[in-house]
Amino acid sequence: MAEHTVAITRVERLPQGGMITLRADLEAQEAVDLLGMVGLAMPEMRRIADTEAGQVAWMSPDELLILCPPERAAALAAQMAEACAGEHMLVAEVSDARARFAIAGPTSRQTLAKLCPVDLAPGRFEPGEIRRTRLAQVACALWMTGPEAFELICFRSVADYAETALNTAATQFDAGMSL
Amino acid sequence: MLLLTCPYCGVTAEETEFAPGGAAHLTRAGPGEGDDALEAYLFHRANPKGVHFERWRHAYGCGKWFLAARDTVTMEVFGTYPAQVSAPPPELIDTIRTKRPGWEPA
Amino acid sequence: MAHRLDTGGRLIDRAAPMDFSFNGKGFRGFAGDTLASALLASDQMLMGRSFKYHRPRGVVARGHEEPNALMNIGAGPFFEPNQRATVTPLTEGLEAESQNHWPSLETDAGAVNGLLSRFLPAGFYYKTFIHPRPAWKHLFEPFIRQSAGLGRAPKEPDGDRYEHFYRFCDVLIAGGGIAGLQAALKAGESGARVLLLEQAPVWGGRAAIDGDDVDGQPAADWIAGAVARLEAMPNVALHTGVMVSGVYDHGYVLAAQPVPGHRPGSSTSRERLWRIRTDWVEVAAGAIERPLSFAGNDIPGVMLAGAVRDYLADFAVVAGARTVVVTNNDDAYRTALALHAAGQAVPAIIDARAETDSPLIAAVREAGLRIAFGTGIAQVVGGKRVTGVRLCPQSGDGTMTEEIRCDAVAMSGGWSPAVHLFSQCGGKLTWDADQAFFRPDPERAPMSVDGTPFVFAVGAANGHLESAAAQADAAGTPIPAATEALIAPVWRMPAQAPVKLREKTWLDFQNDVKVSDVQLAAREGFESVEHAKRYTTLGMATDQGKLSNVNGLAVLGDALGREIPQVGTTTFRPPYVPLNMGSIAGEARGPIFQPLRKTPMDAWHESHGAHWEPVGHWRRPYCFQRSGESMEDAVAREILSVRREVGLLDASTLGKILVKGPDAGRFLDMLYTNMMSTLAPGRCRYGLMCSENGFLMDDGVVARIDDDTWLCHTTTGGADNIHGHMEDWLQTEWWDWKVWTQNLTEQFAQIAVVGPNARTLLERLGGMDLSAEALPFMRWAEGEIAGIPARVFRISFSGELSYEIAVPAGRGLELWERLVAEGADLGVAPYGTEALHVLRAEKGFIMIGDETDGTVIPQDLGLDWAISKKKTDYLGKAAQARAHMTDPERWKLVGLETLDGTVLPDGAYAVTEGNNELGQRNMIGRVTSSYRSPTLERGIAMGLVQRGPERMGEVLDFPLIGGGVTKARIASPVFYDPEGERLHG
Structure with a gap:
């Protein structure tokens, strides 16, 4: 238990992804229909709904973030905007607004536990959930892409800050950091 | 450091995820409502020792404003509720009455 | 003399000697030693000088409670003052020095204070240095400043790094002695998620040293068994070497951990601050021994009896060869027995109590040691170390009955439960007169978020000092009868x-x-x-x-x-022991001290001579300096290139908030002072936003995108605030209005192309018709520029022909570089925020934060044209009608021209005749913006002046700091191109 172990978490800045924000009343059938029309599914609160067409992340009771291949984003956003014309909804492509990071390795949970005030212990945070919180001093959202892997997004302007903070946190662990 | 539960996204998080927004349930006074009403709206705050209704925004989370009933002395949080109401929910009032005999909403 | 015994010492590894230095002199200890135990082993009794009288002081205690052995540790960037030697692990090459001594620890000049001690009573500073008044400043204060403080402040930045660690559990147990281990077993068996933290490097607390029986087993066996059982529980985490230092509201707990394996200068973090959130805290922090109050109780060699026993058991170190024990309770008898068993002389146990009996007392008698009941110490004999004690009847006035030669004194005034963690967030204590200590009152425990108690003390911290009782208390089983005789306070x-x-x-x-x-x-x-x-x-x-x-x-x-x-x-206030400032800061130092927001073109700016200016958390180029240029030269060049050719401004930082919905127009009409609902699609309008107090808070250009969509530009610093402001009103006041907002600030890079050649340059890139006919002033259009999807806004903050082009942020740099490349022969030059400021000031445009300071309303700034007269309501309208806001005496915006052409100091005040109630000259205005205009080749300024616009042509006096007065004439704030012809290009 007490012996000193060192493990390294891999932090990788990912290339820009496709992202679309949808603001709508998520309880309303119109929103469910709009997603269904483009092959997407409505997530439950704080969950990510996965389909072949893309992932839909629950951001707030009236906001979704759609994650798709970058080359599809503009067309998908345009298609959605057209489909919901006349409805009280807002569709905006936001692919450029955020930076994405992959954090992977056996100590990925501990890396984020140094920066985020969130219970990231196994069983408490697992794939399928999205959590918006802060990474040190900036807003972020994070979710798990596998048993030891996270994806994290933050605003583009603070990407360097987030990358440095993540890399600083990713270098050193010991048995004292079990969650 | 407080713990608050956002009624919109269900997250219970530490205070650093939230931004405070002062007293809740203010009644806005606009043009033509008189100096007294405007003064009360802009400047008069109860600052109670005890039960207090206040505004919080889940700034680092879902971004939603919500309201909280809290004891300013013991820090006890009686409950949080969505902001789209002009008065605290009756069941919350009942809870506070039970916990703080003698207390009545202002 | 103090020395190390040939055998024993459960924490030291005699096969691993370690060299270290103290006050420059070489010493040797063993791995497992603390700095204090290693010094004591070498008979270094003197470890520091006291704060006020510079008295010689030695180590008193074993742990964090140590008051005397505070050291400066390390050197250069790894130097740290006020470190307790008793908890500083010995490391190879450690450099330590004592504090508060001059010129040396052995011979200290300040010790003269001790001779003057009758002139230095309580409250001495307050009484002595008050008169004569001037003497405080010139005589007393410099002397006191010189002598104040214990440690030396570090001279270099801390060379180590630190980290935080967010940890969550159901039950946190602070302390891994008998009670803490038992509490963890109980909580662990209930299935709760348990975190057990112990400050020491080993488990078991005092019981392991005192060799008591616990639950029918020798303490050491019980401890080993308990630790093994806990380690086997998947829901329990247990760590030594982590100090719980503070318990705060709602189960927030801080704990500090020196990171295992860290050495000064290694790449790992030095200290980890655990930020724990728990439902329940059990304080098993044990108890702290109290000194006895007898004359000379501070002479080196007088130590707490428990500490004497600890140094013997942990490090095989004794403070002297002949140790007198003085006590008012049974526990110190354990020290006598331990010393005796180790072959050390114990000439007497001085017990202030009347004669009494107990198993411990009987054991001491059986060992043949002398006990003197009803006796006290009148005085300790010695200067820099103990040489003897003088005895007297405890009830008397100190008349000596006997002197005993000794070189150490082990004292015990009883034990106080360590109630700090229970009390820090509101737990109340109750006085236990029988046992002469404060104990936690479980009826008045700290309350958690739901109003239920969440902090509980167990074991010695709860007043159950004997090991068997501590274990029973934590287990919730009946407390066994005490075996020790009662303490006498x-x-x-x-x-x-x-x-x-x-x-x-x-x-x-x-x-x-x-x-x-x-x-x-x-x-x-x-x-x-x-x-x-x-x-x-x-x-x-x-x-x-x-x-x-x-x-x-x-x-x-x-x-x-x-x-x-x-x-x-x-x-009792947290932290329990001082925390390192670095560990409080955590990762927030150097490049990540705070977030630095960068635009998509940041790297280009960096490589092209940008001088940075912080704006909010953004960094923006202040100017782009070329070789051979001063910054002033660069700013002037940039301004002239905008006025004469074409400049490029990175405007990506401006806020861009999309507002959409059937009620969006109505919403914006409430938010802005002017009318936005009537703006036609394709058009732009400058708007002002005020707080409900009426004060101007932000400004920017609003573009109507389509029937139900507007794009609101905000200031650089205002984007997040204004978006929050919008959401506040939508969510909490007008929640039935159908409006969505989306902050798109980060989605777009925005480049202002400004100057007479702006259109020519953009036409070269191609893609859109940007002619005056196709895109007149205050219009916007969507299309492609240089093959990049773009929105082009024909707006101007400089008075020149100007286009602001928004493109997806990922393509901002590409557009910027194309503009630079294509515009070379057109004189294109990037410009920074200072040029931006001067350009707008030449035109009399206000800047939020310069012309506004939270007390200025738009009417003060002559912006009445941007305030709708038709609207019955907007945020701030009611407040702007208040008497003070409509007072004709308010300070209002004007331009200021110095008579001699010089530049007025920013913030300078205009004065008039007479003095105010503070004896200052009456003030009638102040400078809000002031620059040298390279266009006009003289100083220009804007300011707020009482009845300013009515006083055109009047000359005002602006006194300068350091003497002299600058005279300036009130003028129109529009210094350049007052007809506004240039922006039509």
């Missing part, structure tokens, strides 16, 4: 000690507070314990009175004729 030794002894009887070793000081404070009327504390400084040193507080308030109570419960305690 002894707050002064001897009871009738005369003043000449009381003046040598120390309560607070670190702050040099004596029994006589507390008595003086009481006589002078400091009856509240909180007042007496501050007046005498008792308990205000870095140890926060861990040893001295109970003794001090007992003395205060005695002097006031009150019982201890009536005196009460001072407030």
Whole structure:
């Protein structure tokens, strides 16, 4: 238990992804229909709904973030905007607004536990959930892409800050950091 | 450091995820409502020792404003509720009455 | 003399010697030693000088409660003052030095203060240095500043790094002694998620040293068994070497951990601050031994009896060859037995109690040691170390009956439960008169978020000092009967000690507070314990009175004729021990001290001579300096290139908020002072936003995108605030209005192309018709520029022909580089924020934060044209009608031209005849923006002046800091191109 172990978490800045924000009343059938029309599914609160067409992340009771291949984003956003014309909804492509990071390795949970005030212990945070919180001093959202892997997004302007903070946190662990 | 539960996204998080927004349930006074009403709206705050209704925004989370009933002395949080109401929910009032005999909403 | 025995020492590894230095002299200890144990093993009794009298001081305690052995540790960037030697692990090459001594520890000039001690009583600074008044500033204060403070402040930035660690659990147990281990077993078996933290490197607390039986087993066996069982539980995590330092509201707990394996300068973090959130806290922090108050109790060689036993058991170190034990309770008998068993001489046990009996006393008698009941120490003999003790009847006035030669004194005034963690967030204490200590009152425990108690004390921290009782308390089983004889409270030794002894009887070793000081404070009327504390400084040193507080308030109570419960305690505040400032900062240092927001073109700016200016968290180029240029030159060049050719501004930082919905127009009409609902699609309008107090808070250009969509530009610093402001009103006031907002600031890079050649340059890139006919002033259009999807806004903040082009952020750099490349022969040049400021000031455009300061309304700035007269309501309208806001005497915006062409100092005040109530010249205005205009080749300024617009042509006096006056004439704030012809290009 007490012996000193060192493990390294891999932090990788990912290339820009496709992202679309949808603001709508998520309880309303119109929103469910709009997603269904483009092959997407409505997530439950704080969950990510996965389909072949893309992932839909629950951001707030009236906001979704759609994650798709970058080359599809503009067309998908345009298609959605057209489909919901006349409805009280807002569709905006936001692919450029955020930076994405992959954090992977056996100590990925501990890396984020140094920066985020969130219970990231196994069983408490697992794939399928999205959590918006802060990474040190900036807003972020994070979710798990596998048993030891996270994806994290933050605003583009603070990407360097987030990358440095993540890399600083990713270098050193010991048995004292079990969650 | 407080713990608050956002009624919109269900997250219970530490205070650093939230931004405070002062007293809740203010009644806005606009043009033509008189100096007294405007003064009360802009400047008069109860600052109670005890039960207090206040505004919080889940700034680092879902971004939603919500309201909280809290004891300013013991820090006890009686409950949080969505902001789209002009008065605290009756069941919350009942809870506070039970916990703080003698207390009545202002 | 102090020395190390040939055998024993459960924590040291004799096969691993370690060299270290103390005050430049070489020493050797063993791995597992603390700095204090290694020094003591080498008979280095003297470890520091006291704060006020510079008295020689040695180590007193074993752990964090140590008041004396504070050291400067390390060197250069790894230097740290005020480190407790008792908890500083010995490392190879460690450099330590004692504090508060000059010229040397052995011969200290400040010790003369000790000779003058009768002139340095409690409250001495307040009394002595008040008169004559000027003497404070010129004589006393410099002297006191010179002598104040214990450690030396580090001269270099901390070379180590630190980290935070967010940890969550159901039950946190602070302390891994018998009670803590038992509490963890109980909680672990219930299935709860348990975190057990112990400050020491080993489990078991005192029981392992004292060799008591626990639950029918030898303590060591019980401890090993408990640890093994806990380690086998998947829901329990247990760590040694982590100090729980603070318990805060709602189950927030801080704990500090020196990161295992860290060495100064290694790449790992030095210290980890655990930020724990738990439902439940069990405080199993044990108890802290109290000194006895007898004359000379601070002479090196006088130590706490428990500490003497610890140094023997942990490190095989004894403070002397002949140790006199002095006590008022049974526990110190264990020290006598331990020393005796180790072959050390114990000439006598001085017990202040009347003769009594117990198994421990019987064991001491059986060992053949002498016990002197009813006896006290009148005085310790010695200077820099103990050479003997003088005995006297405890009930008497100190008349000596006998002198015993010895070189160490082990004292015990009883034990106080370590209630700090229970009390820090509101737990109340109750006085246990039988056992003479404060214990936690479970009826008045700290309350959590739901109003239920969440902090509980167990074991010794709960007042159950004997191991078997501590274990039973934590297990929730019946508490076994006590085996020890009752303590007799002894707050002064001897009871009738005369003043000449009381003046040598120390309560607070670190702050040099004596029994006589507390008595003086009481006589002078400091009856509240909180007042007496501050007046005498008792308990205000870095140890926060861990040893001295109970003794001090007992003395205060005695002097006031009150019982201890009536005196009460001072407030226990976190942290339990000082935390390193670095660990509080955590990762937030150097490049990530705070977030630095960068635009998509940031790297280009960096490589093209940008001088950075922070704007909010953004960094923006202030100017782009070319070789051979001063910054001033660069700014002037940039301004002229905009006026004469074409400039490029990175405007990506401006806020861009999309507002959409059937009620969006109505919403924006409430938000802005002017009308936005009537803006036609394709058009732009400048808008002002005010707070409900009427004050101008933000401005920017609003573009109508389509029937139900607007795009609102905000200031650089305002984007997040304004978006929050919009959401606030939509969510909490007008929640039935159908409006969505989306902050798109980060989605777009925005480039302002400004100057007479702007259109020519953009036409070269191609893609859109940007002619005056196709895109007139205050219109916008969507299309492609250089193959990049773009929105082009024909707006101007400089008075020149100007286009702002928004493209997806990922393509911002591409567009910027194309503009630079294509515009080379057109004189294109990037410009920074300073040029931006001067360009707008030449045109009399206001800047939020310069012309506004949170007390300025738009009407003050002559912006009435941007305030709708038709609207019945907008945010701030009611407040702007208040009498003070409509007062004709308000300061209003004007331009200011110095008569001699110089530049007015920013912020300078205009004065008039007469003085105000503070004796200052009456002020009638101030400068809000002031620059040298390279276009006009003179200084220009804007300012707010009382009735300013009515006083055109008047000359005002602006006194300068350092003397002299600049005269400036009130003028129109539009200094350049007042007809506005240039922006039509």
